[in-house]
Amino acid sequence: ALAQKGLPPNAKRAWKSLLDLANNAWFSIGDTATDMKWYTKRISIATIYRSAEIYMLRDQSPDKIE
Numbered sequence: 001a002l003a004q005k006g007l008p009p010n011a012k013r014a015w016k017s018l019l020d021l022a023n024n025a026w027f028s029i030g031d032t033a034t035d036m037k038w039y040t041k042r043i044s045i046a047t048i049y050r051s052a053e054i055y056m057l058r059d060q061s062p063d064k065i066e
Contacts, residue, residue, distance in 0.1 A: 018046050018050065019042060019046060021046070022042040022045045022046040023042055025045050026041050026042060026045065
């Protein structure tokens with residue numbers, strides 16, 4: 001699934017999926033920001049999520065335990 005999202009024709013859908021995930025994460029904990037904080041919070045959590053995905057993809061430990 002990640003490889004499919006990485007293809008250029010799927011870029012728009014991949015960005016929408018990531019930003020929807022970030023929005024849902026903040027919404028589920030009761031975030032009601034409507035100013036610049038709204039954008040900052042969503043980009044922050046999207047960056048953390050994407051970094052975790054990249055780390056997991058690069059994990060070379062036996063049985064992916066790290």
